[in-house]
Amino acid sequence: MPSQLLHTLFGEDLIARTGRLLESRPAAALQTVLTGGRNAFALGCQGPDLFYHSRRRRPVGLEYGTLIHRRGAGRFSAGLLSLALPQPPVQEIPAIGAYALGFMTHAFLDRAAHPFIVYKSCRLSPPQPGCLSPAQSHAFFERVIDALMFKTLRGRDIALWDQEGVLSSVCAAPPPGLEGLLAQALTLAFPERAGKDERLAARIENTLLDSAAFYRMTAPANVAGEGAKLPHGERKDHLVYVYPEKLPEGVDFLNLEKRPWFHPAGGEEDTRSFPELYAAAVEAAAAALAGLIAPYLEGAPFPAEEAAAAIGDGGLSITDGAGVPCPPRRTDPLPLDEVLQWLAGEW
Numbered sequence: 458m459p460s461q462l463l464h465t466l467f468g469e470d471l472i473a474r475t476g477r478l479l480e481s482r483p484a485a486a487l488q489t490v491l492t493g494g495r496n497a498f499a500l501g502c503q504g505p506d507l508f509y510h511s512r513r514r515r516p517v518g519l520e521y522g523t524l525i526h527r528r529g530a531g532r533f534s535a536g537l538l539s540l541a542l543p544q545p546p547v548q549e550i551p552a553i554g555a556y557a558l559g560f561m562t563h564a565f566l567d568r569a570a571h572p573f574i575v576y577k578s579c580r581l582s583p584p585q586p587g588c589l590s591p592a593q594s595h596a597f598f599e600r601v602i603d604a605l606m607f608k609t610l611r612g613r614d615i616a617l618w619d620q621e622g623v624l625s626s627v628c629a630a631p632p633p634g635l636e637g638l639l640a641q642a643l644t645l646a647f648p649e650r651a652g653k654d655e656r657l658a659a660r661i662e663n664t665l666l667d668s669a670a671f672y673r674m675t676a677p678a679n680v681a682g683e684g685a686k687l688p689h690g691e692r693k694d695h696l697v698y699v700y701p702e703k704l705p706e707g708v709d710f711l712n713l714e715k716r717p718w719f720h721p722a723g724g725e726e727d728t729r730s731f732p733e734l735y736a737a738a739v740e741a742a743a744a745a746l747a748g749l750i751a752p753y754l755e756g757a758p759f760p761a762e763e764a765a766a767a768i769g770d771g772g773l774s775i776t777d778g779a780g781v782p783c784p785p786r787r788t789d790p791l792p793l794d795e796v797l798q799w800l801a802g803e804w
Contacts, residue, residue: 460599460602460603461620461672462603462606462607462615462618462620462700463570463602463603464502464503464504464506464562464563464566465499465502465503465623465624466606466607466610467502467562467565467566467738467739467742468498468499468559468562469491470739471562471565471739471742471746472488472490472498472558474739474740474743475743475746475747476488478743478744478747479750479751484754485548486548486549486550487750489549489550489555490550490554490555490558490559493549493552493555494550494551494552494554494555494556495555496623496624496627497552497553497555497556497559497627497631497632497635498556498558499559499623499624499627500556500559500624500627500628501555501556501558501559501560501561501562501563502559502560502563503559503624504525504530504560504563504567505521505524505525505530505773506522506563507628507665507668508520508521508522508523508664510664510667510668510671510672511660511663511664511667511668513667513670514663514666514667515663516659516660516663517660517663517664517667518660518661518663521643521647521660521664524647524650525646526567526772526774526782527772527773527782529646529647529770530564530768530769530771530773531564531764531765531766531768531770532645532646532765532770533642533645534561534563534564534764534765534768535761535764535765535768536642536645536646536761537556537557537561537638537639537642538554538557538558538561538764539759539761540638540641540642541553541554541556541557541634541638542554542557542558542753542759544758545753545754545755545756545758546756547753547754552632552635553633553634553635553638556632556635557638561746561764561768562742562746563773564768564769564773565738565741565742565745565768566735566738566742567773567774568771568773569734569735569738569741570602570731570734570738571773571774571775572720572721572724572727572775573712573718573727573731573734574595574598574599574602575774575775575785575788576718576719576720576721576787576788576789577598577710577712577788577789577790577791578594578595578597578598578790578791578793579591579594579595579721579788580790581785581786581787581788588794589793589794593697594697594790594793594794596697596698597696597796598791598793600698600699600701601701601704601793601796602710602711603615603618604701604704605704605710605711606711606731606732606735609732610732610735615701615702616678617677618676618677618700619676619678620672620673620675620677620678621672621673621678624668624672625669625670625672625676626669628665628666628668628669628672629666629669631665635665636661636662636665639661640657640658643657644657675698675700677700677702696797696800696801701800703800704796704800705799708791708796710731710791711731711732712728712729713730715730716728718789719789720787721785721786722775722776722783722785722786723786723787745767745768748763748767749763749764749767
């Protein structure tokens with residue numbers, strides 16, 4: 458990841474920045490993804506995380522989330538774009554095209570943000586009894602970041618994030634053609650797996666239904682102060698998926714003090730704050746998207762091969778120099794167990 462809200466904000470900011478880079482080019486069509494296609498675009502921004510919520514209905518689609526995160530994000534995203542974007546000239550991008558453009562944004566933010574998130578949330582030693590697991594720490598820290606960045610970027614409290622209206626609704630009633638689009642793109646990108654999956658259509662349908670339920674149950678309006686209502690596991694497991702409305706003072710979650718931190722795979726020292734990482738990711742992704750979308754909006758076919766190369770097929774979390782996923786070797790986690798305990802007391 459990061460979590461749902463930040464990926465949505467990143468997609469919105471990326472489209473706005475790309476539109477400014479296009480200047481006099483026909484950028485009006487691009488802006489339609491933030492109006493008529495907004496919810497489909499926001500769902501696309503969740504990228505392969507959508508499949509991670511497929512855990513209840515059988516058959517599940519969970520493995521496709523892992524597959525795209527580990528390899529093939531570029532070719533899968535390019536397949537979506539080639540299949541979903543209409544032939545130029547374009548006056549308005551349809552909902553499934555907006556979804557595909559949103560999906561393209563996901564990899565850029567994941568690769569920019571994951572080193573910081575992992576460094577600040579992951580223990581290298583096994584957790585002690587009663588402590589958060591690595592997956593729980595990661596998920597909880599992402600929701601902390603969502604809440605803080607919503608305030609930083611939009612000046613709004615997390616209670617105003619309409620996750621049910623934006624994400625749950627479009628999963629429950631997806632735009633026409635979305636399920637078929639996902640099946641086609643998965644088959645093109647992963648023929649050795651999806652191409653032989655006789656239950657692929659059912660997995661995609663169940664993924665959307667499970668995701669609709671997950672987004673609804675974790676929406677701030679539905680769980681604020683009531684983490685125990687979430688249905689899976691123990692109370693601690695519930696709370697890691699709840700956006701915190703309040704946080705204890707004295708913890709520099711976003712590294713606003715610009716203290717040194719390191720890439721978990723063993724890279725060089727960095728002192729950037731999380732807002733600086735985010736801003737740099739917007740700029741880099743906008744430059745890539747503008748170069749891809751400008752010729753298309755002016756009448757050329759969408760450049761699928763160039764899109765796949767720009768997005769890249771390497772892993773979306775911690776990787777080695779070749780883009781292959783690898784475990785972290787260096788971390789310095791924040792006191793997230795204590796923060797969650799403090800929140801549990803507040804709830």
